[in-house]
Amino acid sequence: MIGQNRLHNKLYELYKRGKFPRFTILVGKVGSGRRTLSTELVQEFGKNLLVCEDVKVDTIRSMTDLLTRVHDSVLLIPDGDTMSVNAENSILKTTEEVPNDNYIIMTVSDINAVLPTIRSRALVFYMEVYKGYELEEYFDSKYKTQKCLVMNLATTPYEIDRYMKFDMPAFHSFVENVVDNVAEVSCSNALKIAQKIAFKDEEDKYPLDLFFNMFNYVCMTEMRGFDNAEHYIHGISITEHYLSELKIKGINKALLFDTWVLSLRKVWLS
Amino acid sequence: MGIILKKGVVKLSIQELKEDIKNKTTKSFYIFAGEEHYAQKIYIKKIAEINNANVVYPDNLSDIYQSLFTTSLLSMNSIYVFFDDKDIISNEKVQSALKSIRNGCVVVLILSKQDKRSKFYKTYKDDIIEFNPMDKDVLTRHIQKEAELSAQDCCALCDICENDLGRILLEVDKIKSYAEAKNINHSDAFKSLLNSKDIYLSPKDVIFDFIGAYLSRDIRLTFDLLKECEDFGTSNLAILSLLHTNIKQLFQVQVCESNNIEKTTGLTQWQIKCASKYLGNYKSGELAYMLKLLHNIEVNIKTGLLDESIAIHDFIVNTI
Numbered sequence: 017m018i019g020q021n022r023l024h025n026k027l028y029e030l031y032k033r034g035k036f037p038r039f040t041i042l043v044g045k046v047g048s049g050r051r052t053l054s055t056e057l058v059q060e061f062g063k064n065l066l067v068c069e070d071v072k073v074d075t076i077r078s079m080t081d082l083l084t085r086v087h088d089s090v091l092l093i094p095d096g097d098t099m100s101v102n103a104e105n106s107i108l109k110t111t112e113e114v115p116n117d118n119y120i121i122m123t124v125s126d127i128n129a130v131l132p133t134i135r136s137r138a139l140v141f142y143m144e145v146y147k148g149y150e151l152e153e154y155f156d157s158k159y160k161t162q163k164c165l166v167m168n169l170a171t172t173p174y175e176i177d178r179y180m181k182f183d184m185p186a187f188h189s190f191v192e193n194v195v196d197n198v199a200e201v202s203c204s205n206a207l208k209i210a211q212k213i214a215f216k217d218e219e220d221k222y223p224l225d226l227f228f229n230m231f232n233y234v235c236m237t238e239m240r241g242f243d244n245a246e247h248y249i250h251g252i253s254i255t256e257h258y259l260s261e262l263k264i265k266g267i268n269k270a271l272l273f274d275t276w277v278l279s280l281r282k283v284w285l286s
Numbered sequence: 287m288g289i290i291l292k293k294g295v296v297k298l299s300i301q302e303l304k305e306d307i308k309n310k311t312t313k314s315f316y317i318f319a320g321e322e323h324y325a326q327k328i329y330i331k332k333i334a335e336i337n338n339a340n341v342v343y344p345d346n347l348s349d350i351y352q353s354l355f356t357t358s359l360l361s362m363n364s365i366y367v368f369f370d371d372k373d374i375i376s377n378e379k380v381q382s383a384l385k386s387i388r389n390g391c392v393v394v395l396i397l398s399k400q401d402k403r404s405k406f407y408k409t410y411k412d413d414i415i416e417f418n419p420m421d422k423d424v425l426t427r428h429i430q431k432e433a434e435l436s437a438q439d440c441c442a443l444c445d446i447c448e449n450d451l452g453r454i455l456l457e458v459d460k461i462k463s464y465a466e467a468k469n470i471n472h473s474d475a476f477k478s479l480l481n482s483k484d485i486y487l488s489p490k491d492v493i494f495d496f497i498g499a500y501l502s503r504d505i506r507l508t509f510d511l512l513k514e515c516e517d518f519g520t521s522n523l524a525i526l527s528l529l530h531t532n533i534k535q536l537f538q539v540q541v542c543e544s545n546n547i548e549k550t551t552g553l554t555q556w557q558i559k560c561a562s563k564y565l566g567n568y569k570s571g572e573l574a575y576m577l578k579l580l581h582n583i584e585v586n587i588k589t590g591l592l593d594e595s596i597a598i599h600d601f602i603v604n605t606i
Contacts, residue, residue: 202541202542202543202544202550203537203538203541203570203574204537204538204539204541204542204547204550204551205542205550205551207534207537207538207551208538208550208551208552211552261585264585264588264589265588266588267584267585267588268526268527268530268581268584270530271527271530271577271580271581271584272581274530274534274577274581275577275578275581278574278577278578279578
């Protein structure tokens with residue numbers, strides 16, 4: 017486990033004092049170590065760990081049913097914010113009064129995507145932001161090159177791994193090219209950028225969220241040596257808006273990207 | 287394939303069932319399956335006729351179970367028809383008991399679908415009589431017995447009714463009544479009913495035609511085809527996604543100033559050719575607005591602000 021020491025100690029203390037909540041929600045980015053932290057805590061508590069393999073309503077029902085028949089166990093529900101409303105409703109009663117003195121830990125990336133009725137029954141903890149030296153430590157233990165660029169972009173160890181799948185200088189230069197030319201070329205040419213973006217799981221293309229992050233980073237660096245900083249600030253604010261829309265479940269990423277190109281061109285051309 | 291449970295399991299085909307009926311030696315239990323329900327009804331009627339029996343449709347087997355085995359002065363011959371009866375399908379004891387029901391009674395089990403993993407199917411798979419839709423030639427002969435229609439018209443009628451004999455005969459009856467009322471021949475009556483849409487046409491997947499009509503800015507056709515898409519059950523999100531792809535391609539081709547469209551837009555020759563058909567129907571600004579509106583509509587659907595059922599209508603009304 018990298019980092020998260022304060023949160024870990026806080027939760028462990030709560031357990032020692034007998035005040036660890038029966039139902040806990042851990043909020044943090046994908047790959048921020050929510051599952052690892054939960055597993056580690058369960059081991060330290062000396063409890064059995066039950067993990068929901070998926071968040072389909074049938075699985076959730078069978079796991080909550082299992083919870084009524086076992087003792088000294090912790091049910092871990094990963095990615096609870098991706099549950100359907102029916103699945104969320106199926107755990108409402110169990111979360112209100114967890115049976116047999118067991119515990120439930122649910123991990124989520126977006127707390128707003130969880131039903132308020134579920135939220136109100138849990139004690140919510142946020143994963144700590146990774147410190148620079150913690151990420152560097154992780155990076156040094158696995159990789160050797162491209163450290164400077166990746167350290168400026170990644171906020172979790174998982175993100176480091178995602179960035180390192182790509183040739184970072186090439187990725188950076190591609191995004192620089194986009195920043196410099198997206199408002200210069202014709203609209204039909206600008207929409208062609210979509211061909212380099214992965215809207216599904218294409219391995220040879222850049223994931224949309226990483227592309228947006230890299231775009232913001234390039235805008236920030238360009239802004240430093242440029243008089244018209246407003247130009248880039250608008251670019252960053254538009255990109256941030258689309259980054260937040262990217263969190264909507266099942267959103268059409270290709271359409272979102274095209275709209276981003278059009279919005280960006282409209283502002284930058286005016 | 288069929289089943290005789292009285293004298294041990296023997297495989298039967300529809301042909302053998304016909305012979306049974308011809309020889310007036312029907313069995314005690316039959317299992318029917320398949321889409322041709324009208325033919326099933328005809329055979330049940332025939333079985334009832336030769337047994338001098340009534341056709342009864344009980345809710346479940348337990349309602350009439352006793353009367354299958356006991357004979358009284360008032361007992362009448364009956365053909366009991368069950369649809370997917372769970373007592374018969376799941377209970378092996380009941381299945382074997384049906385081997386020794388009283389004379390004059392026949393049990394017919396109709397399966398709406400065959401679960402190939404079930405024990406019942408594995409046990410009786412060779413004994414199920416399947417009534418599949420008939421060949422067009424056979425259907426044409428049936429139609430021509432009833433009405434004076436050409437082979438071509440018969441073929442068209444078969445296609446419209448998806449080779450369902452029941453539907454075909456209903457439509458033939460309609461044609462005959464119309465022809466008689468209007469004092470015209472059957473062929474003209476068929477054409478007239480077809481033109482006035484009085485012969486029901488099943489909705490087809492017209493999503494690509496709908497997209498074409500929308501990009502051609504043909505308002506009436508767009509709404510007609512949208513209704514057909516809805517009747518067919520096309521997903522609204524699938525329509526939105528296809529609208530996005532086509533509008534984007536049209537936009538890219540329309541605003542491209544270069545001679546080498548393929549290189550500038552990254553589209554294939556075929557995509558460019560398809561998009562070129564609709565050039566100029568919308569202004570470039572309108573196309574850009576459509577893309578943004580599509581995105582907003584999608585976000586609103588996914589966040590629960592807009593009902594999916596009115597989303598496409600909302601989009602078309604605002605853009606066409």
